[in-house]
Amino acid sequence: MKESPLIRMRGITKVFPENGVTANRSVDFDVQPGEIHALVGENGSGKSTLMHVLSGLLQPDSGSIEIRGVPQRFRTPREALSAGIGMVHQHLQIVREFTVLENIIMGREPRTAWGRVDRDLAERKVGELMDLYGLKMNTRQPAFSLSIDGMQKTSLLSLLFAGAEVIILDEPMTLFDEENQDALQTALIRLREEGHTLILITHKLRESLSYSDRISIMRAGRCVGTFHSSELTRDSLSELMVSGESGRLTGGAAIPSSAAGAAASGSHPSTAPGEILLELRKIGYNGAHLPALRDVSFRLSRGEIVAVTGIRENGLETLEQILTGFTIPTSGSIEYKHLPITGASIQELRRKRIAYIPTERLVRGASMDSSVAENMIILNYRNFHSWGIMKREEIEHFSGTLGQQYNIKASPADKLSRLSGGNIQKVIISRELHTRPELVIFSEPSWGLDLAGRQFVLEKIRSIKQEGSAILVITSDIEEALECADRIVVMYRGEVSSIVRSEDVDKLGIGRLMLGVKHHA
Amino acid sequence: MHSTRPASTFLSIGVAILAALLLLAAMVPFISETPLNTLRQFLTGPFSNRFYFGNYLNRTGLYILAGLAMVISFQGGMFNLGGEGQVYGGALATTLVLLMVPRFGALPGILLGTAAGIFTGAVMSGLSGFFKMKWNTDELISSFLLSSSIVYTIDYLVSGPLRDTQRFLLSTPEIAEQFRFPVLLNPSHLNAGFLVTLLLVVLAQRFLYHTSAGYELRITGLNREFAKYGGIPVRRYYLIPMALSGAFYGLTGSFYIMGTGYATIQGCTFGMGWNGIAIALIARTSPWLVPPAALVFAFLEYGAETAIMHSDFSSEFGTILQAVVLFFVTARFVKLRTKKGEL
Numbered sequence: 001m002k003e004s005p006l007i008r009m010r011g012i013t014k015v016f017p018e019n020g021v022t023a024n025r026s027v028d029f030d031v032q033p034g035e036i037h038a039l040v041g042e043n044g045s046g047k048s049t050l051m052h053v054l055s056g057l058l059q060p061d062s063g064s065i066e067i068r069g070v071p072q073r074f075r076t077p078r079e080a081l082s083a084g085i086g087m088v089h090q091h092l093q094i095v096r097e098f099t100v101l102e103n104i105i106m107g108r109e110p111r112t113a114w115g116r117v118d119r120d121l122a123e124r125k126v127g128e129l130m131d132l133y134g135l136k137m138n139t140r141q142p143a144f145s146l147s148i149d150g151m152q153k154t155s156l157l158s159l160l161f162a163g164a165e166v167i168i169l170d171e172p173m174t175l176f177d178e179e180n181q182d183a184l185q186t187a188l189i190r191l192r193e194e195g196h197t198l199i200l201i202t203h204k205l206r207e208s209l210s211y212s213d214r215i216s217i218m219r220a221g222r223c224v225g226t227f228h229s230s231e232l233t234r235d236s237l238s239e240l241m242v243s244g245e246s247g248r249l250t251g252g253a254a255i256p257s258s259a260a261g262a263a264a265s266g267s268h269p270s271t272a273p274g275e276i277l278l279e280l281r282k283i284g285y286n287g288a289h290l291p292a293l294r295d296v297s298f299r300l301s302r303g304e305i306v307a308v309t310g311i312r313e314n315g316l317e318t319l320e321q322i323l324t325g326f327t328i329p330t331s332g333s334i335e336y337k338h339l340p341i342t343g344a345s346i347q348e349l350r351r352k353r354i355a356y357i358p359t360e361r362l363v364r365g366a367s368m369d370s371s372v373a374e375n376m377i378i379l380n381y382r383n384f385h386s387w388g389i390m391k392r393e394e395i396e397h398f399s400g401t402l403g404q405q406y407n408i409k410a411s412p413a414d415k416l417s418r419l420s421g422g423n424i425q426k427v428i429i430s431r432e433l434h435t436r437p438e439l440v441i442f443s444e445p446s447w448g449l450d451l452a453g454r455q456f457v458l459e460k461i462r463s464i465k466q467e468g469s470a471i472l473v474i475t476s477d478i479e480e481a482l483e484c485a486d487r488i489v490v491m492y493r494g495e496v497s498s499i500v501r502s503e504d505v506d507k508l509g510i511g512r513l514m515l516g517v518k519h520h521a
Numbered sequence: 522m523h524s525t526r527p528a529s530t531f532l533s534i535g536v537a538i539l540a541a542l543l544l545l546a547a548m549v550p551f552i553s554e555t556p557l558n559t560l561r562q563f564l565t566g567p568f569s570n571r572f573y574f575g576n577y578l579n580r581t582g583l584y585i586l587a588g589l590a591m592v593i594s595f596q597g598g599m600f601n602l603g604g605e606g607q608v609y610g611g612a613l614a615t616t617l618v619l620l621m622v623p624r625f626g627a628l629p630g631i632l633l634g635t636a637a638g639i640f641t642g643a644v645m646s647g648l649s650g651f652f653k654m655k656w657n658t659d660e661l662i663s664s665f666l667l668s669s670s671i672v673y674t675i676d677y678l679v680s681g682p683l684r685d686t687q688r689f690l691l692s693t694p695e696i697a698e699q700f701r702f703p704v705l706l707n708p709s710h711l712n713a714g715f716l717v718t719l720l721l722v723v724l725a726q727r728f729l730y731h732t733s734a735g736y737e738l739r740i741t742g743l744n745r746e747f748a749k750y751g752g753i754p755v756r757r758y759y760l761i762p763m764a765l766s767g768a769f770y771g772l773t774g775s776f777y778i779m780g781t782g783y784a785t786i787q788g789c790t791f792g793m794g795w796n797g798i799a800i801a802l803i804a805r806t807s808p809w810l811v812p813p814a815a816l817v818f819a820f821l822e823y824g825a826e827t828a829i830m831h832s833d834f835s836s837e838f839g840t841i842l843q844a845v846v847l848f849f850v851t852a853r854f855v856k857l858r859t860k861k862g863e864l
Binding site: 324326346347350351356358360363364365366367368369370374377378379381382384385388389390392 | 739
């Protein structure tokens, strides 16, 4: 190990005064220049907090930061950035009304002699950056039309444009399409070759083991240790992450390797397909705002899990919008329990007990400035009042109980924005599943979840199935689709390219289908 | 259940007031020949006798109503910029109703006059909400334009067709004695309307935080997409917060007529519509904090007015002090909001 670390954090302690949670307890953390360093841990283990401290977003209560041996104190992200440290956040900050280019150059616009923004120069410089790192984007696209990975690429490019040397990536696996996870590795290696130092916040074991040089593990606000990636295996890493305290997580079953996934899908009880619950007939969509759909038809029966998968921009998001009443299809029909629901309003669908967990968890799925309780009662607040007066005690009791059932580490009165990403997800999922839905539309189930969270969600999905409900999973994660679904609908360029039983295919096969290679069976 | 933390809000309002007073103390020697007298008049003026003190509280009461109007609008995610016209419209409607029904008993008359004021304000503001619901018209602009044209129309009516030529002011005739609110503190204008106003603070708070309609309104105001997703009928929450906000502004006009002015005098709304926005912002859109915010705002205004009357203090400086308080409080508000956005 080299002697002088680029970043040296010592004794970082951070307590959130709002809820008294100690997110970091005297954490020591070193990063060597030019390395790819993975920071792993479960949700709420304090890894994001530590990086928020490093990137100037949060102020530590105690502890010191040295950059190249010089003590530093970053009061704002801007100060950190001028010291060369930038962070791509999981919850992205982007000006939706600006184009990609404008977002990238914001704050550092090149000027002409007249003081105007020199767009040509900016375009050229950004183009060079995109070529250099293999991050191709349409710079004139308005930011609001970007998918999450597009937004992340934009944030990354803006940090590179600002000259960031150390780049912190929060859960970067959403940065690249499933089609080519290698692209992520390529980009990371390119970044390292160009002299950047990278810190990856992640809870994906595979990702951290294969992409990084060193791995630091956090648990319950402390840094458990730093290891060379070669010293660790998936088992030893997951053990270090979750420790021995959670019994059901020890042992190989908790590890979402593709082998374990295949075993799990093989052990699905072979429930006979029940009555048809949802049927799509030749759904088409042609509109300005979303990718088009053509002749999308499939069925979903009671007690069945169907995953719709595909690469982003191939129609998954359009299908999500149409099935949940946010967008009306231009052609075709949808039947639910043999009754037409094409073009039904969101409220009508809600009355039919269709639960929906959206991709946009924080924008659509939750109100960040409201309390946990207020987020939990959105579907059934009408049950909690008499003559229009809300029954506060019943609401407290309801949300407290739900919080306990799902092991949410917050009280009903806490503001949602103070919760960790994983706990916010649990608030949303607990609320949706509490209504005992007959149909659950679940988009990107394990998005932003850690090992335990992911396991928890997949178990939940299976238990809903056992109760005879149907689940439609919309996911761009092949492994997830294979692991949980009975059948997989693969989308390609707005069309259904294949419908397969999950035991008949493997990851590679699905990958081919997602790229438009037709299934022969 | 809500985000406001009263302790820290009180603290930041306190700091803002302190800053304004320090600025006042620092500037007074430059703007006044008799700085100590000016300062004394400013600080103690509103409390120096029953007349001033009562009038100070009376104005606070009207500001509380205007502040509540904006609290409801902001909480519903709407921006009612037409308060000025809505107060004026409410005042005129109340005046006209009470002039037309002189034979009524006191209580039915007062109720009818109040209803007319509320109705006028609610319709004026609700119209902007309706336009937004129907055609996605920006409520900020439509409410402002509508209010401005109403202000000029009423100015004309008061100086022309409705003018009481017996009076020296550009004013309608006065309402009958029986419809005037009983005075609480002679010889000031402080009247029973003030007590009703305090009751309305409690009602507004109960409505927003303890009723299902209040829940719908607040959730829609905070995150319309989430509300829609959760099955709340969001479209009507373009109309409802605007109409309620207008109703409170209209009521402000009614209470002004029945408790203070007794007639619609040209320009009698003296910026209440605008000040409602400032007060709601100082109160961080919390109904509980509206009374203290209104007390502070009216104090700065009233202190300046007494200082003007009894020294060489200029009215502009009073306005500057209000602006300083607003600046400090809202700057902090903005900072809090960005911090939330980042986390």
